[in-house]
Amino acid sequence: MSDPGRSAAATPGVLPSAVRIFDLSLGQMLWSRRSVFLGVLLGGPVLMAIALRIVDTLHASGFKVNGAAIGGSAIFGMMVWLLFIRFIVPVLGVFYGTSLIADEVDDKTITYLFTRPIPRRSVLLGKYLAYLACTVLLVLPSVMLVFFLIVPIGGGGIGEAFPSLLADLGMLAVGLASYGAVFALVGTMLKRPLVVGLVFAFGWEPAVLLFPGYLKRLTVAYYMQALVTHEMPQDSAISMLLQVFHEVPSVTTSLLCLATTVALTLWLAGRAVERREYVLEQ
Amino acid sequence: MPIHDQGYRRYGGNKARTGAGWMVIARAGIRTYFSKRAFLGLLLVSWFPFFVRAVQFYAAANMTSIPQASMLAPSADTFRQFLEQQQTFVFFVTVYVGAGLIANDRRANALQIYLSKPLTRAEYILGKLVILMTFLTLVTWLPAIVLLIVQIAFAGNFTFFRNNVFLFPAITLFAFIEVVLASATMLALSSLSKSSRYVAILYAAVIFFTQAVYGVLYAVTRSTSLSWLSFSANLAQVGDVIFRQPLKYDTPWPVSLLMIVATVAVSAVILERRVRGVEVVA
Amino acid sequence: MAGLVVADHLSKWYGQVIGLNDVSVTVPPGITGLLGPNGAGKSTFMKLITGQLKPSKGGITVLGEPIWQNPGLYTRMGFCPEQDAFYDRMTGLEWVTALVRLNGVTDTEAGAMAARAIEDVELTDAADKKIGAYSKGMRQRIKMAQALAHNPELLILDEPLSGMDPIARRKTIRMIKDWGRAGRSVIVSSHILHEIESMTANILLINQGRILAEGNVHQIRDLIDEHPHSVHIKADRTRALAREFLGHDDVLSLKFEEGAVVVQTGRPDAFYARLTDLAASGEHGAIHEVTSPDDNLQAVFQYLVKA
Numbered sequence: 091m092s093d094p095g096r097s098a099a100a101t102p103g104v105l106p107s108a109v110r111i112f113d114l115s116l117g118q119m120l121w122s123r124r125s126v127f128l129g130v131l132l133g134g135p136v137l138m139a140i141a142l143r144i145v146d147t148l149h150a151s152g153f154k155v156n157g158a159a160i161g162g163s164a165i166f167g168m169m170v171w172l173l174f175i176r177f178i179v180p181v182l183g184v185f186y187g188t189s190l191i192a193d194e195v196d197d198k199t200i201t202y203l204f205t206r207p208i209p210r211r212s213v214l215l216g217k218y219l220a221y222l223a224c225t226v227l228l229v230l231p232s233v234m235l236v237f238f239l240i241v242p243i244g245g246g247g248i249g250e251a252f253p254s255l256l257a258d259l260g261m262l263a264v265g266l267a268s269y270g271a272v273f274a275l276v277g278t279m280l281k282r283p284l285v286v287g288l289v290f291a292f293g294w295e296p297a298v299l300l301f302p303g304y305l306k307r308l309t310v311a312y313y314m315q316a317l318v319t320h321e322m323p324q325d326s327a328i329s330m331l332l333q334v335f336h337e338v339p340s341v342t343t344s345l346l347c348l349a350t351t352v353a354l355t356l357w358l359a360g361r362a363v364e365r366r367e368y369v370l371e372q
Numbered sequence: 373m374p375i376h377d378q379g380y381r382r383y384g385g386n387k388a389r390t391g392a393g394w395m396v397i398a399r400a401g402i403r404t405y406f407s408k409r410a411f412l413g414l415l416l417v418s419w420f421p422f423f424v425r426a427v428q429f430y431a432a433a434n435m436t437s438i439p440q441a442s443m444l445a446p447s448a449d450t451f452r453q454f455l456e457q458q459q460t461f462v463f464f465v466t467v468y469v470g471a472g473l474i475a476n477d478r479r480a481n482a483l484q485i486y487l488s489k490p491l492t493r494a495e496y497i498l499g500k501l502v503i504l505m506t507f508l509t510l511v512t513w514l515p516a517i518v519l520l521i522v523q524i525a526f527a528g529n530f531t532f533f534r535n536n537v538f539l540f541p542a543i544t545l546f547a548f549i550e551v552v553l554a555s556a557t558m559l560a561l562s563s564l565s566k567s568s569r570y571v572a573i574l575y576a577a578v579i580f581f582t583q584a585v586y587g588v589l590y591a592v593t594r595s596t597s598l599s600w601l602s603f604s605a606n607l608a609q610v611g612d613v614i615f616r617q618p619l620k621y622d623t624p625w626p627v628s629l630l631m632i633v634a635t636v637a638v639s640a641v642i643l644e645r646r647v648r649g650v651e652v653v654a
Numbered sequence: 655m656a657g658l659v660v661a662d663h664l665s666k667w668y669g670q671v672i673g674l675n676d677v678s679v680t681v682p683p684g685i686t687g688l689l690g691p692n693g694a695g696k697s698t699f700m701k702l703i704t705g706q707l708k709p710s711k712g713g714i715t716v717l718g719e720p721i722w723q724n725p726g727l728y729t730r731m732g733f734c735p736e737q738d739a740f741y742d743r744m745t746g747l748e749w750v751t752a753l754v755r756l757n758g759v760t761d762t763e764a765g766a767m768a769a770r771a772i773e774d775v776e777l778t779d780a781a782d783k784k785i786g787a788y789s790k791g792m793r794q795r796i797k798m799a800q801a802l803a804h805n806p807e808l809l810i811l812d813e814p815l816s817g818m819d820p821i822a823r824r825k826t827i828r829m830i831k832d833w834g835r836a837g838r839s840v841i842v843s844s845h846i847l848h849e850i851e852s853m854t855a856n857i858l859l860i861n862q863g864r865i866l867a868e869g870n871v872h873q874i875r876d877l878i879d880e881h882p883h884s885v886h887i888k889a890d891r892t893r894a895l896a897r898e899f900l901g902h903d904d905v906l907s908l909k910f911e912e913g914a915v916v917v918q919t920g921r922p923d924a925f926y927a928r929l930t931d932l933a934a935s936g937e938h939g940a941i942h943e944v945t946s947p948d949d950n951l952q953a954v955f956q957y958l959v960k961a
Contacts, residue, residue: 102756106758107756107758111756113755114752118741118743122743198735199740199741201706201735201737202735202753205706205728205731205733206725206728206756207725207727207728207756208725209725210725364723365723367706367707368706369707370737
């Protein structure tokens with residue numbers, strides 16, 4: 091047995107520790123049962139794209155709205171809005187973001203991480219980075235598959251639409267980062283973060299975007315709108331109302347605000363984790 | 373003087389008849405949630421629309437001198453809309469109460485303990501169902517019926533009630549369908565996992581994802597005949613039929629009803645397979 | 655001697671419930687047993703020592719430094735928690751390696767340290783199996799491996815023997831004693847008295863959030879001089895012996911059992927000396943067996959708890 095009491099290595103800093111936590115967490119996130127849920131969620135749009143492509147191939151007339159043919163790019167834009175921006179990205183943010191630390195607490199494995207010579211905030215940061223990597227690695231390919239399946243509908247050109255795909259991929263990555271960070275903060279501060287997260291993503295955001303004034307700036311969706319290259323679909327009265335009150339900041343402003351939101355919420359979440367006591371269920 | 377035996381004595385009182393174990397589970401569960409302040413707050417908030425409507429009925433009945441008061445007059449559609457608005461609270465109560473109903477028991481390995489008592493699986497499931505259905509009834513059927521009574525009270529006559537005598541069975545039937553659908557679905561999902569958080573997200577996915585999928589297909593095809601894909605659209609379609617309102621979707625209402633029945637049936641199958649004392653590994 | 659852990663008027667409450675109540679104690683180097691019934695405050699004390707909880711009042715230092723929000727101290731401490739929780743999909747070696755990496759060592763070094771620790775706990779054969787497939791004893795040992803892999807000066811073990819079979823229990827006790835002999839300090843908690851007794855004579859007795867006693871179990875026993883010492887004597891002529899005993903004022907009481915007499919004495923040394931003479935002379939018949947149920951931790955604890 092080796093001799094104890096020799097002087098310990100210097101404590102790693104926040105970022106190196108976060109990288110090690112990232113290594114530990116990424117595999118767990120990717121190969122856990124929840125990835126089945128993620129797979130189903132992201133496979134849905136791909137299956138829908140396949141179905142639409144088959145229908146388009148079988149019916150040469152293509153898809154028409156009010157008598158006018160709609161091209162693949164428009165359909166792709168609708169899918170990005172309705173499936174990814176309004177549902178998948180916020181849901182993933184709520185689901186993973188609120189459970190970054192909570193899962194470890196529920197599983198009672200948080201003790202091992204918090205009794206290591208690493209700052210507690212690096213545990214949160216590492217898990218956040220793992221969440222981001224995991225979701226980006228899964229969401230972006232799904233979007234790309236949908237793109238390649240849908241855009242050629244109605245004679246659309248992939249080459250022409252490719253730059254907008256890159257913009258969409260960047261936008262979705264920014265959305266995942268922003269929602270994840272916001273809900274990471276919610277997760278560290280509240281006892282029932284999931285319900286609050288769902289209220290925020292599916293109650294507060296859609297409602298507040300309808301109101302004129304400054305309240306909408308307290309949402310992620312407001313800034314995300316600026317980054318979307320596609321027109322918002324008119325699928326409901328709410329969408330039409332949103333068009334009426336459509337007020338979009340500039341891309342630069344949106345990116346800056348979202349970056350600030352991510353940095354601030356992660357910092358606050360880290361601070362909360364440092365100070366909080368986690369009493370595990372016996 | 374005889375010395376009394378201070379040792380253990382067998383229970384000599386009356387025992388409840390077999391088959392009544394579900395009542396114990398239901399009572400315990402209902403008491404647990406009524407003791408939570410946050411939940412009581414949610415229930416209270418869920419009655420706000422009731423108060424708004426009550427004020428509307430009062431104004432319609434007692435402020436006849438104001439011409440605009442006639443616009444506030446209740447109709448069958450008013451009750452239909454009220455129940456539709458309550459669906460937001462149905463969602464949150466279902467998530468709050470239902471997500472952990474079976475998931476928490478699975479996490480704590482309590483199913484073995486429950487089923488080692490003289491309690492059948494059916495009683496266990498029934499007990500859990502009754503917990504969720506009780507609270508959902510409190511935010512759907514009860515406020516709607518009280519609203520009907522309030523209308524009669526404020527109007528001072530039974531005219532509206534006599535002209536809309538179908539409202540009482542309509543409210544009861546629709547609330548029953550809504551409550552059974554939400555409860556069965558949530559309970560089935562809860563039996564699939566040990567994490568109530570995961571279950572809540574699964575439920576949100578079922579509601580919002582199916583709605584998003586239908587939204588995309590509607591945006592592409594401009595046809596509402598695919599509304600049977602959406603969990604909430606099916607309920608809305610059946611609700612419109614029950615309240616004798618014009619149907620919102622082209623989907624034949626028996627198809628929507630069939631989807632609801634199929635969802636409940638699938639939930640029952642899942643519950644039958646998942647609620648066991650031991651995991652059977654083939 | 656400087657204490658490893660110094661608690662100064664330490665209290666911790668959870669809302670209305672007091673977990674630890676004004677505890678002032680110094681834990682010396684070596685193996686210290688923290689003994690108390692369930693709900694006594696052992697885990698609360700361990701969580702305060704390991705910096706998972708913040709004191710509500712008072713302070714605690716570990717290895718000379720405050721532990722709360724001081725992650726650097728974890729290089730010198732290893733903690734084996736009570737809960738049976740792991741990343742079940744990982745193998746034992748992967749898991750310990752991943753945790754050791756968090757100490758800032760390189761991957762290669764982490765692997766080597768993990769392998770050494772797993773060897774120390776005699777789990778080398780199972781190192782490449784998933785933790786989900788481990789038995790209870792193996793899970794406890796892999797937990798201990800992650801606690802000692804980085805060579806800490808101080809090991810804190812919360813109920814390390816819980817759920818183990820007798821063979822695994824014996825192995826673990828031997829390991830803990832070996833660690834103590836190797837120069838590590840160990841604080842080990844348990845509610846099972848003979849487990850602690852078999853590991854160390856240095857104990858900390860805790861109940862209802864308060865420290866009842868600290869030190870060597872025999873010293874504690876000696877201090878409780880108001881409590882009479884019981885001696886159980888199996889003999890042929892118990893009544894004759896009793897008549898002999900009653901003639902001396904150190905005998906406080908006696909009672910008869912089947913073929914035996916139980917004597918309560920306030921001066922055990924004097925009593926034993928007389929008893930030896932009586933046994934040698936055979937004056938009052940043969941004495942077959944003399945035992946004392948009092949000179950062990952059970953008796954000490956029960957007395958203190960009742961007090």
